[in-house]
Amino acid sequence: MIDDIEELVVCESFSADLEAVARSAKVVAAMGARLLGAEPEFLVIDGVTHLRWTFGTPRVLLLGHHDTVWPMGTLRTHPWSVVDGVARGPGVFDMKSGLVQLFHALSGLGSLDGVSVLVTGDEEVGSITSARLIEDAARGLDAAFVLEASADGGALKTQRKGTSMxxxxxxxxxxxxxxxxxxxxxxxxxxxxxxxxISGIGGTDGTTVTPTVLAGGSTTNTVPALAQVDVDVRVETVAEQQRVDALMHALSPRLDGARLEVRGGPNRPPLEAAMSASLFELAQSLSPVPLLSAHVGGASDGNFTAGVGCPTLDGLGGVGGGAHADHEHVIVAELPGRTKLLRDLVEAVLSA
Structure with a gap:
């Protein structure tokens, strides 16, 4: 598993570099073909390369992504290493170790009938080209297992806020x-x-509405004719997401002669606790050690699977920390146990 993680990490796959993402997809495809015994479909949408394996009539979806936030050349300053049981390198935690766990978990199953695997190439930039693929893949299934990295202490992610932009x-x-x-x-x-x-729209039921990037004006001696702000929204429920969307699009100008244009809307629905409860209970029954659960503000592709009504358990990937940060790392000793837990979960759902 360590060798496989290294192979993925040293193949850099910055989301914005579509050629790099395509190269990464070939490496992921070869690894999956070796461990699963089948070649994937290559799905290229607007230049972004996604991979899909389908075995029989799917009942369970295993979901991950192979793109990262790290610009090309990051390996020069953040090289791959394994020291004192800790693996480091760009994307090792988010989420290339999770992909390796996915493939090794499935490689130990007696049969893959009923399993679907989707590995996307644009999760880190909002899953613009893959959202429909994810929703279509998850709709009507018994379970979706998301190989995003764990929360602190190895906790599984049982609730995620929805996002709007x-x-x-x-x-x-x-x-x-x-x-x-x-x-x-x-x-x-x-x-x-x-x-x-805009700042006054949030503040209820865990909703945050945050103005972020600002721009405006052209020269210091000109009254600005154009200004703009980006807004990040995080919500606990679909109802809150709809409330915020209505208020954002109802904004009206205060100055005579000004005109507003509001672009955007919901990006990912929330992963509500009810969508993960049964699968977390199943995981607890299968695990030899107590499992922790976490409610996190960040979104993932698991939000899409939950949004179409598929029971979803997230955070099954690597145990470590530092996603998107210089100290990104994975605890090597946790890899076998997490892989076995995923295998047992898939077997349990397929045998039910």
Whole structure:
């Protein structure tokens, strides 16, 4: 397993580099073919390469991604290593170790009939091209097991917030800031009003509505004609996601002559606790050690599977920490136990 993880990590796969993602897909495909005994389908959508294995009529989906947040060349500063039982390297925790666990878990099954595997190439940038694939793959199945990295202490992820993403553009009117500012409509001032209004939408039931990236203006002596803000939304329930979406699209300008344009909307539905409860209970019954569960703010492709009504258990991948950070790492000693747990879960669902 360590050798396989190394093979994936040293093949860098930055989401924004579609050629690198395509190269990574070939490495993942070869590994899967070796361990599963079957070649995958290559699904290329808008240049992004995804992989799918299907065995018989699917009842269980195993889901992961092979793209990472790390720019090409990161291996020069964050090289692959295994020291004192800790594996390090770009993407080792999120989530190349999880892919290796997936393949090794399935390789030990007597039969793969009823299993589907989907490995996507754009999870880290919002699953824009793979969302429909994921939903279609999960719809009507008995279970989806997501090989994203664990939460702290190896906890399984039984609840995730849903996400929405917006871009709010303010259209004003330019004018000379010294000679005739009164003839302008200041998009920056209007944006300030909107940011305060947007900030007030959250704060209930765990909902966060966060203005993030700001831009506006052209020169220091010109009344800004255009300004914009990106907005990150995290919600616990579908009802909250719909409430926020309605309020975002109902924003109205405060200054005469200003015009608003609101782009975006829900990206991933929430993974609500009810969608993971039965599978977590099953995992507890199969595990030789007590299992922890975690509720996290970050979203994954498991949000999509839960959103179409498929029972979903997330965080079954590597145990370690540092996702998207310089200290990203995986605890090697945890790999066999996590792999066996996944194998036992798949067997239990297929035999039910």
């Amino acid at each position: 917006y871009e709010v553009l303010v259209h004003g009117r330019a004018a000379h800031a010294g000679l005739e500012p009164e003839k302008g409509v200041n998009a920056a001032v209007e944006l300030a009003h909107q940011i305060l209004a």
